[in-house]
Every structure is written in C-alpha cells, then in structure tokens.
Amino acid sequence: MADRKTERLMNLIFALLVSRQYLSKEQIRQTISDYRESASQAAFERMFERDKEELRELGIVVEMGSNDKYFDDEVGYRIPRDEAELPDLALTREEAAVLGLAAQVWEHAGLAGASTSALVKLKAAGIDVDPDVLRMAEPKLSADEPCFDVMWDAATRRIPVAFTYQRPGHESSRRHVQPWGIISWHDRWYLGGYDLDREAPRIFRLSRVVSDVETTGAAGSYEVPDDLDMTKVAAALFPAEPDRVAVLRVKSGRGQALRRMASAVHPAGDDHDELEVPFASAWDLASEVVAYGPDVVVVAPDDVREQVVARLREAVGSSS
Amino acid sequence: MSRSGSQVQRMLALVPYLQGHDGIPVRDVAEEFGVTPKQIRDDLRLLMYTGVGEYAGELIDFDLGALEEDGVVYIRDAEFMPRPLRLNSSEGVALIVALRALRASASGAQLPIIDSALAKLETAVGEQVDAPVDVHLEDVDAALQTTLVHALQSGQRVRIVYGTASRDDRTERDVDPRRLFTENGRLYLEAWCLKAEDLRFFRLDRIESAELTGESADDHDAEPRDLASAFFTVGDDTPYAVLDLEPRAHWLTEYYPVQDVERRGDLLRVRMFGGDWSWLRRLVLRNAGSVHVVEPASLADEVRDHARLALGAYDEQ
Numbered sequence: 001m002a003d004r005k006t007e008r009l010m011n012l013i014f015a016l017l018v019s020r021q022y023l024s025k026e027q028i029r030q031t032i033s034d035y036r037e038s039a040s041q042a043a044f045e046r047m048f049e050r051d052k053e054e055l056r057e058l059g060i061v062v063e064m065g066s067n068d069k070y071f072d073d074e075v076g077y078r079i080p081r082d083e084a085e086l087p088d089l090a091l092t093r094e095e096a097a098v099l100g101l102a103a104q105v106w107e108h109a110g111l112a113g114a115s116t117s118a119l120v121k122l123k124a125a126g127i128d129v130d131p132d133v134l135r136m137a138e139p140k141l142s143a144d145e146p147c148f149d150v151m152w153d154a155a156t157r158r159i160p161v162a163f164t165y166q167r168p169g170h171e172s173s174r175r176h177v178q179p180w181g182i183i184s185w186h187d188r189w190y191l192g193g194y195d196l197d198r199e200a201p202r203i204f205r206l207s208r209v210v211s212d213v214e215t216t217g218a219a220g221s222y223e224v225p226d227d228l229d230m231t232k233v234a235a236a237l238f239p240a241e242p243d244r245v246a247v248l249r250v251k252s253g254r255g256q257a258l259r260r261m262a263s264a265v266h267p268a269g270d271d272h273d274e275l276e277v278p279f280a281s282a283w284d285l286a287s288e289v290v291a292y293g294p295d296v297v298v299v300a301p302d303d304v305r306e307q308v309v310a311r312l313r314e315a316v317g318s319s320s
Numbered sequence: 321m322s323r324s325g326s327q328v329q330r331m332l333a334l335v336p337y338l339q340g341h342d343g344i345p346v347r348d349v350a351e352e353f354g355v356t357p358k359q360i361r362d363d364l365r366l367l368m369y370t371g372v373g374e375y376a377g378e379l380i381d382f383d384l385g386a387l388e389e390d391g392v393v394y395i396r397d398a399e400f401m402p403r404p405l406r407l408n409s410s411e412g413v414a415l416i417v418a419l420r421a422l423r424a425s426a427s428g429a430q431l432p433i434i435d436s437a438l439a440k441l442e443t444a445v446g447e448q449v450d451a452p453v454d455v456h457l458e459d460v461d462a463a464l465q466t467t468l469v470h471a472l473q474s475g476q477r478v479r480i481v482y483g484t485a486s487r488d489d490r491t492e493r494d495v496d497p498r499r500l501f502t503e504n505g506r507l508y509l510e511a512w513c514l515k516a517e518d519l520r521f522f523r524l525d526r527i528e529s530a531e532l533t534g535e536s537a538d539d540h541d542a543e544p545r546d547l548a549s550a551f552f553t554v555g556d557d558t559p560y561a562v563l564d565l566e567p568r569a570h571w572l573t574e575y576y577p578v579q580d581v582e583r584r585g586d587l588l589r590v591r592m593f594g595g596d597w598s599w600l601r602r603l604v605l606r607n608a609g610s611v612h613v614v615e616p617a618s619l620a621d622e623v624r625d626h627a628r629l630a631l632g633a634y635d636e637q
Contacts, residue, residue: 002323002324002327006327006331007370009324010328010332010366010367011369011370011371013328014371014372014400017401018400018401031373033374054324054325057325058408059405059407059408059410059411059447060408061446084446086444087443089444090440092436095436098419098433099415099419099437099441101422102418102419102421102422102437103418105418111417113326114410114411114414115415115418117326117333118411118414120333121404121405121406122404122444123337123352124334124336125336125403125404126340134430135469135472135473135499136500137465137469137500137502138499139421139422139457139501140501140502140503141418141455155452156450156452156453157450168573169569181453182453182454183454183455184453184454184455185456186506187503187504187505188505205574207574208574224452230452230454231454231456238456253490254488255488256484256485256489256526257485259483259528260525260526260528287606290606290608291603291605292488293626293627293629293630294626294630295488297630297634308634309634310609312634314608314609315609315623315624316624316628316631
C-alpha cells in the first residue's frame with residue numbers, strides 16, 4: 001500500500017536523520033513497525049535495501065559507517081544532518097525574488113514540478129519569496145518534443161543514444177550519438193554531441209527525431225571534451241557575424257527590418273534612401289531583399305545583386 | 321519518481337514549512353505546494369503516523385480542532401526537523417536552467433543579481449549537478465531593454481517607435497508597459513497603447529527606439545489579453561495559399577503553420593496560412609524558385625507583378 005510505504009520511508013528518514021550515531025540494521029528493524037513485522041530477516045533486508053534505493057533516488061544520501069573505528073564494529077547507517085539539511089543561503093530579497101521567478105519559467109510538467117518542490121524547500125527554510133520585488137522579463141520554457149525527457153536524461157547523465165533522424169527534404173537516417181548538451185533556441189530544443197557515424201560533433205533538432213530513442217550504453221560511459229563550447233557546436237543555429245556591407249536603395253518609409261540592420265542611412269533623392277547594411281550571408285540578404293519587391297534595390301555588391309535578379313526572374317517565371 | 325517518492329518529498333518540506341507558518345489555512349498550503357487541499361489533508365493525516373519514535377510526543381501531531389473547524393494547521397512535536405533537506409539534483413537542474421533562461425532574457429543591473437542567486441543556489445544542491453543545458457534568445461538592444469525595465473520598475477510611460485513586418489511601416493506611440501516576456505524564444509513587451517486604447521504586444525527587436533516620457537503610466541483596468549489570440553492562430557477566415565515546396569524549402573513546414581501536407585514526388589504540396597496576404601506574398605518572394613503558388617491565382621499574380629516591377633528597377637540601371 002502506498003500510504004504504508006510513505007509512512008515507512010518517512011520514519012526511516014527521521015530515524016536516520018536524528019541519530020548522531022550510526023544505527024545498526026537491528027536497531028533500525030526494531031524502530032520501524034513494517035520492518036519489525038516482516039516475516040523473516042531476509043524479507044526485512046530486502047525491504048530495507050529497496051527503501052534505501054528509493055531514498056537515493058530522492059537524492060537523500062544514507063551514509064554507512066561504524067561508530068568505533070578501533071573495533072570491528074557492525075556497520076551502521078545514518079543521514080548526516082549537516083550535509084543533508086539545506087544550509088543558510090543568505091539570499092537577499094532580490095535574489096529570493098529571482099528564484100521565485102525562476103520557479104515559474106518551466107511549462108514542462110516534470111520540470112515545473114521539480115521547480116515547485118525546490119521553491120517550497122526554500123520557503124520551508126524561511127526564505128521570503130516575493131517575485132514582485134523585481135520587474136524583469138518573464139521567460140517561459142516549454143518542451144513538447146516527444147523525445148525531450150529521454151534526451152534530457154541522456155545529456156545530464158552522459159548516456160549514449162541511437163535514433164532515426166529526419167531532416168525535411170532529406171532521407172531519414174539512423175544516428176548514433178554521445179550527447180554533450182542541450183540547447184534551447186527560438187523555443188525549440190537541440191541536442192549537441194559527438195556523432196559516431198559522422199565522426200564529428202553534430203547538432204540535432206529534437207523535433208526531427210522520428211523514432212523512439214534507444215540508449216546504447218551505461219551512464220557516464222564517455223567523456224565530454226574539457227574545452228567544450230556548446231555555442232560553437234551549435235554555431236550553425238545562430239546568425240553569423242556580418243563581415244561584408246551591402247548598399248541598398250530603399251523607398252522612403254519602407255524596408256523597416258533593413259533600416260534597423262543598417263549601419264548608415266543617406267538620403268538619395270527621388271523619395272529614396274541609400275542604406276549601408278552589414279551582412280554575413282549573401283543568400284539570406286538576397287531573400288530579405290526579394291521579399292520587399294520593388295521597394296528595395298541592391299546597388300552593391302554584385303553577387304547579392306545577381307542573386308536577387310535571378311530569384312526575381314524565377315518568381316516571374318514560376319508562378320505564372 | 322514514484323507516487324510515494326513525490327509525497328515523501330512534499331511531506332519532508334511540509335514539516336519545517338508548517339513550523340514556520342503556525343495557523344496557516346490548508347488552502348494556502350495547497351497553493352504554495354501546487355497540490356489540492358485534499359492532498360495536503362492526506363499528507364497531514366499520514367504525518368501523524370511518523371516521527372522519531374512510536375509513543376506520544378515522539379509522533380508528529382496537529383491541533384485537530386483547528387484543522388477540522390477552521391481549516392488551519394498547527395503542527396506539534398516536529399522540532400526534530402527544523403530545516404528542509406537540500407535540493408536534489410533534478411530540483412537543482414530545473415531551477416538552474418530556469419535561471420539561465422532568466423539570464424538570457426535579462427539586461428543591465430539585473431544580471432549580477434541573477435548570477436549571485438545562481439551561485440547561492442548551487443550550494444543548496446546536495447549532489448554535484450551537471451546541467452549541460454543552454455538557453456539562447458535572439459539578441460536585443462541592451463540599452464533599449466534597460467529603458468523598458470526601468471519604465472516597468474518606476475511605472476513610467478514610454479514613447480516607442482515600432483516597425484511592423486507584414487505591413488512594413490513604422491509608427492510612434494506612447495505606451496504604458498505592463499510586462500516583458502518571451503514567446504517563441506523572442507522577447508516581447510506587453511503594454512497599454514494610448515494610440516490603440518488597448519493592450520498590445522510589441523516584439524523587442526522591432527522596437528526602433530524607446531524613451532522615458534517622464535509621465536507616470538496610468539493604471540489601465542484591462543483584462544490580460546489571451547496570448548494565443550494575440551499571436552497568430554489559424555481560424556476559419558485565416559488567409560491561406562496552396563504551395564508546392566521544393567526540397568530546399570521543406571524546412572518551411574517546421575516553422576510556419578501548414579496543413580494537408582501531401583508528397584508529390586520531390587515536392588511537398590501544403591496549405592500555408594498567413595496573418596494576411598502581404599505576409600504570404602513576402603514568404604513566396606523570399607523563397608522564389610523553391611516555393612510555387614498553386615492557388616489562389618490572385619496571390620500568384622501579385623507575386624509575379626511585384627517581381628516584375630522589382631526587375632524593372634534593375635533593368636533601368
């Protein structure tokens with residue numbers, strides 16, 4: 001029965017927590033009624049082992065040791081109070097408010113639950129959490145990808161995985177990966193790691209994983225590079241630093257996004273401005289320019305200009 | 321975690337929490353712990369069977385009269401557990417990553433507060449935590465964001481210049497900021513717009529400039545707007561086009577609302593929805609050569625006309 005087990009675990013924790021000495025198995029058995037009433041010593045030991053494992057999963061560390069190190073005393077158990085108890089964090093009102101805001105970030109059920117239970121521990125320690133002390137941006141993190149939980153676990157515990165990956169416009173393929181980390185970008189999750197098939201670091205968008213995720217090894221069975229910079233592994237996700245400048249002729253009052261990107265704007269007469277726009281990818285800049293139709297014309301450089309003209313010709317031809 | 325596991329976690333936090341909140345109503349406890357009042361009552365009933373021994377005084381007790389009659393909690397004989405336990409690693413990781421999200425969306429003087437909260441939080445976690453999780457947001461102008469945060473803190477009206485993408489125009493307006501938040505990984509300002517006389521959402525990367533007006537913001541008694549209705553959702557009268565996507569445009573289906581995806585050889589035929597027709601026109605132009613309009617004919621004509629006009633400008637030169 002669930003209640004009975006909860007009661008037993010609570011009493012076990014309390015007994016181990018208040019005792020200054022290591023408690024022997026026999027002392028523990030006598031203290032807790034379920035143990036005392038178990039049919040045999042073996043049945044008690046099995047139950048006790050399972051319960052200890054359950055405490056470990058809750059993150060409660062049961063220490064084993066002996067009360068007298070000079071004698072071959074029986075091994076006993078305790079939960080060292082000074083290590084188990086939440087220390088005084090000496091949070092300022094503002095830091096406490098930040099933690100209160102942090103507890104509202106997750107929209108993923110499991111992580112929202114973990115955030116709430118973390119926050120109630122802080123409140124139970126007498127920390128006054130008033131998120132209204134600070135006004136700051138309120139970010140949200142959700143995770144709808146079916147494989148999110150498995151990948152999260154794999155990345156945090158270093159478990160190698162295999163899955164089928166489907167990029168739009170490409171054939172699907174089976175991938176074997178040692179996960180290094182997880183990244184959120186534009187509200188979507190990516191896994192970065194070492195791709196064992198490609199023998200190189202790769203980044204995977206979790207929504208493109210189309211199979212169940214298979215774990216292919218034990219936790220901690222590979223190392224993550226010491227000098228790992230996930231931002232570099234995931235560099236392809238982020239806009240590149242501009243290293244060239246284009247000159248664009250833009251109708252007055254039009255091309256808002258280009259104007260925000262521009263490093264200089266000069267009036268060019270005839271109801272037009274000339275914009276200097278830093279860019280990294282000619283392809284991306286050409287896409288942006290074509291979208292504005294006749295309101296934006298590329299003056300320079302030639303490669304961007306040629307791309308725009310080629311694409312406009314396609315637009316004239318292909319939609320007729 | 322098993323049901324017993326999460327209940328044990330909660331009960332272990334309840335014991336010190338209730339000692340610090342003598343006489344707290346059950347429903348307040350429930351709200352704080354994110355569970356139902358019935359669940360809290362079940363927890364309390366079970367707690368009375370736990371303690372440091374099995375005799376009276378060793379078991380946790382409650383003022384049952386107060387609990388039954390007034391629905392308030394007075395805990396007794398629980399002094400043996402005055403403090404909660406440390407955070408376990410899943411609690412620690414959840415909050416640490418949430419703080420990174422806060423950090424990615426904050427600016428200026430708030431960054432050091434988040435950093436010190438993060439450092440102190442790490443000492444609260446029992447085990448060594450490994451949180452290989454990064455949260456990135458699109459960069460916004462830090463000075464602009466600092467101005468908006470300052471306006472929020474001090475309750476001031478702000479004058480912004482805002483550019484809209486689909487209509488490609490810019491407007492100046494006075495707004496009373498209510499909050500900053502993220503949606504789709506981007507920062508937005510929710511504010512009362514004096515021009516529209518209504519609540520509006522503004523994408524921060526489209527705010528060209530923001531300056532404090534020195535006037536104080538009014539208290540507008542407006543219902544918070546439903547985000548889903550303000551952001552783009554597909555309804556009965558949402559404009560749509562049927563498009564054929566070449567393989568190098570297949571990625572569009574991951575970013576924009578599409579329906580009725582049909583594979584035709586290499587092509588994907590999709591029904592693509594847009595906030596308005598000019599948005600759809602811009603999308604097709606932007607991907608000219610890899611996106612073809614099947615219907616409506618009016619959109620195909622419009623795309624062609626725009627492209628022809630634009631080409632004309634190159635021929636003149």
